[in-house]
Amino acid sequence: MEQLQFSEVRQLLNACRLTEISDTPINSEKGRWELYEGAYKVHIFKHKFSLLYFFSDVRKEDLRAAKRAFIPNETIVVYAPSVSILPSIKELFSNDAMGLWSTPEYLRSFMINELTAYREKLIEDNPQDYIAPGFTVPAGLNRKYPNPITLFLQSPNSGSENESQGSLAVVLAEAGHGKTYLCQWLVARLARDDTNILPIYVNSAQWKLLRNEDLVSLERTLVSSFRGVGTPIPWLEGQEDLFLKVALKAGLFRIIFDGFDEYVLRNPSEINAIDVFDSLQNLVRNTGTKVVITSRSSFWSSELTDQLQDEQHETYSQYSINPFGAEQAKQYFEIKFRDSPEKIGLAERYFRDLNKDDASLAGRGFVLRLISDLVKSGYSNDGDTTSDKPLMKLIRAHCDRETVRHSLPITSGEQIEALAxxxxxxxxxxxxxxxxxxxxxxxxxxxxxxxxxxxxxxxxxxxxxxxxxxxxxxVRQQQVQVALLADKLVKFTEKGEQLFLLKRFSNKAKIDLSEGSDLASMIVSITSWDKSPTDAIEKIRAVIKCFFDNSESNLDAIRGECLRMLSTLIAYRALEIDSSIKTQKERSTLFASFFPEPNFKGVVFYGGITKLDLSGFIFEKCIFDNVRWANCTFDKLTTIRNSRVLGGSETYCNGFQDISFHNIQTDESGRDFLNNVDIRHGKKKYSEELLRKDLYFALEQFIGKGGVGFKSVEQSLLGRSKISSSIHKEKILNEIKSNLLEQHHVSTASRVAFSISDSAKDSVKSLISNNMLSGLVLDVFVQLKSKLID
Incomplete structure (x- = not known):
């Protein structure tokens, strides 16, 4: 990690507009100490002070000269946390200094009121009925006490870029399993501790309020956490990047990012999962902080697992939340019903019954809450003979109780149907x-x-x-809403009645990929419960056939057809039903068999598709909507025809370049994706048109928001824009670095950034605004053309 420099702290504090510390010291001994002039600003008034800063390498013999420069009762003393002669500094300066702080303490003092309010808010949200889950830790073992995520967060900042276990932890579980409850508990625990470390807690309730242009900025999303809980720090706006780098290096915060998958899926055309992950990992490397992110297991498996196989990504740690067992359920019910052994016993019995039917479902946090709410309402039914699936049985029990408690004029079954x-x-x-x-x-x-x-x-x-x-x-619980909708959709396929409503749903429903993933998982759970793998697979085929029969098959309508997207998600989730299916070819054969037409016809592919051998398969009238292919195999017999390709990427795939494409519609990013694949494998020559476009993409990232002005780009982010897919990305970037860019350091630290040189600004503006090659940009184009094309 990079060491915190006082110059970075000074730059950040000057941004708060209430303090002004001079850019250069008025007295110093290089690498030992520096004396700055400063002023506190209130309206039109300034109160001057001096600031004496001690570097970590200061020696006792350096203190005499610093003392001579020191102005008693007007000087603040700040020292690097790692200084070795702190007792001597305190002895010599504490009586006459206006204040004596370490660098982190001094930085914290400028936000103390806001951070105190922030801490109190986080503690207030501590879940009172939290029960510690068990985890599968990176070593593959099961752990519960002490909580491994707490230990991870409370450990010191790393001093190395390559800790053996990494400083980024990923916590995986399916929807409703308790990821958010875990995060709320971790946040409150960290806020209560006496370590002066606070969590930056990011969750969907905050980013759902952000504008898209703010949402695509990870830094703004992270810093929005203060405003999200009602304790904004106004002067951080516009300084988010600098604030994170300084405050995280200072060890003031840890990051808890709940719902990584929801964040990515909220705007999948603008936010790429691997890019966000890399940005978080870079933040860890540069600052030494600890980051915890949560995600649905299914999302992580399809979107990231295969892209994180290289050495660059080896330093993250993966944890999985295990289902709650009988002992944990008992602890939960004891919290809920402290003074009622009878209710505790009744709740335990309901849990055991559900656990016997479906342990993975019963062990989810939201189910424990449903059981406790049911028992709390006074419900008791010793003779339950319904044939409902486990979750629907619990929902029916709630409705039975409501019928009695409120004398409702409708039955429990009618309540369920009305809610559905x-x-x-x-x-x-x-x-x-x-x-x-x-x-x-x-x-x-x-x-x-x-x-x-x-x-x-x-x-x-x-x-x-x-x-x-x-x-x-x-609906009080999201997973209950998902279950009601899933059950209704499945019943359409079972009864074959009122299918015009299903057609209307397919045409009108607007379900994003995150919601669709939960819905698909629930449909697979409902259809496969109490069935053998063979019977469950047949049932899912029938569901998908009905969905296809009641949705439009013409190409123009497919993208808007909800049931087509949902069918693909269901088929992909259903690959896990039969544990004997292991090879890529077996997975592909099963996957294709879920759809009513041979091979793939009229299928909408969306998001991550991994570990399939699609050799010899034919895709007809399909949509490939920003598909990220990973670890898949293709050959010359793989054919895609009369289809549409919208964006996309491929990593660790074999034979993608051999696919036969016929009558394909593409958007611009889809066309670039396919062109780059062909060029990379020598099937197509790189052209002047592609060079011009790549040069545009390479320079576009230096243009400010709304096309106004110029901005700097850090070296680690330089190839992240649309230029990232170009086969000649590195050569183009090297050429513009040499001829169009200026190199500088961010916040005077060792991090390198680039900006457009003054001499190149006019020609860059001409290309971006008018698509005209002129001046230095034209020279670069000619140089690249001679190297890459001629």
Whole structure:
């Protein structure tokens, strides 16, 4: 890691606009100490002071000269944390100094009020019913106590870029398993500790409020955590990058990033998972901080596992949350029902019954909460004979209790159907209002009058599964909403009735990739429960066939058809059903068999596709929407025809260049992707047109937001823009470095950055604004043309 420089701290503090510390010292002994002039600014007034800074290498004999330069009662003393003669410094200066701080303490003092409020907010959000899960740790062993993630976060900043276990931890689990609860507990635990280390806690509740241009900036997303909990630090806006580098090097913070997958999937066309991961890893390397990120296991497996195989990514540690067992469930119920052994026993019995039916489901955190809510309501049913799937059985039990508790005029089955209709309509863009819920109820129980439905809504306002807040109705738990929608979609395929509603859903529903992944996983769970792998696979084939039969098959409509995207996600999740399927060829054969047409016809591919041998397969009228192929095999018989390619990438694939493409539509990024594959494998020559475009992409990253002005780009980020896919990326970047860019250091530290040189700005502006080659840019183009084309 890079060492924290006082010049970086000074630059950051000057940005707060309340303090002004001179750029150069008025007195110094090189590498030992420096004396600066400073002033606190309040309105039109300035209160002057001096600041004496001691480097880590200061010696006792250096203190005499520093003392002579020291102005008593007007000088602040700041020292590097690693200084070895601190007792001597305190003895000589503490009585006459305005203050004596280490560099981190001095930096913290400028945010002390905001950080105190931030700490209190984080502690307030500590989940009171948290139960520690078990983890599968990087060594492959199961661990529970002490919490391995807590130990990771509390360990000191790394002093090396290559710690054996790394300083970035990835925590994996499926939706509803307790990742967010874990993060809330970790955050509160860290905030309560006396270490003066605070978590920068990032979660979806914060970034959902960000504009897209802010969301694509990882730095702005991270720093938004202060504003997200209601304790903004206004002077950090515009200084996010510098703040993170300085504050993390100073050891003031750790980063807890909950929902890495949701962040990426919120804007997948602009945010690339591997780029975000690399940015976090660079932050760790440069600052020595500790970072914890959480993600759905399925997302990590499909999007990143195969891209993180090289040595560059070996330093991260992977943990998996294990399902809660009977002992942990008992601890949870004891917290919920401290004074009622009877309720604890009843909750344990419900858990055991569910655990016997589906241990992976029963062991999720949201299920424990559903059980405790059910027992709390007074529900007791010793003779449950329903044939519902485990989760739907629990949902039905809640509805049974609501019928009795509030004397509802509808049965539990009618409640479930009405709630399923409600989430079905919401997924298609309807508002979550009383009108929509009323319509959903009346479609199930048409005999109820309008007045009766209004009365029913009043009784349902405190319902166990749905809540009314400020005129809107929301299902209390996200996974319950997913289960209701999944169950309804599956029932369409089983009953074969009202399929016009399924067609309408396919056309209207707007489900993003994150929601679609959860929905697909739930559909696989529902259809495969209590079935052999063979029977489950047949059931899933029937579901997908029905989805295909009730969605448009023409190419122009496919991208907007929700059921086509959902079918692919279901098929991909279903590959895990049969544990005997292991090889790429076996996986590919099974994957293709889920779709009604031979090979792949009318299929929408989206996101990460890994570990398939697609040799000899034919793709007809398919959409490849920003597909990231990894560890896949193709050959000359692999054919893609009458299809559309939108963006895309391939890593660690064999034979991708051999695919036969016929009558393919592409967007610009898709065309660039395919061109670069052909050029890389000698199937196509690099042209002047491609060179011109690559040069444009290479220089575009130096243009400010909105096309206004110029900006610097750090060396580590230099190839991250659209130029990243070019076969000649390095040669083009080297040429513009030599002729169009100026090199400088970021914040006077050792990190290198580049900006457009003054002499090249006019010609760069001409290319970016008018697509004209002129001046120095034209010279660079000619040089590159002679090297790469002529």
């Amino acid at each position: 209709n409600f989430v079905f309509e919401i997924a298609q863009g309807e508002q979550n209002t009383s009108e929509t819920l009323s319509y959903s109820i009346s479609s199930v129980v048409p005999g109820l009058s309008d007045d009766a439905i209004l009365g029913l809504l009043e009784k349902m306002a405190p319902h166990a599964l749905i809540v009314r807040e400020r005129g809107s109705w929301n």
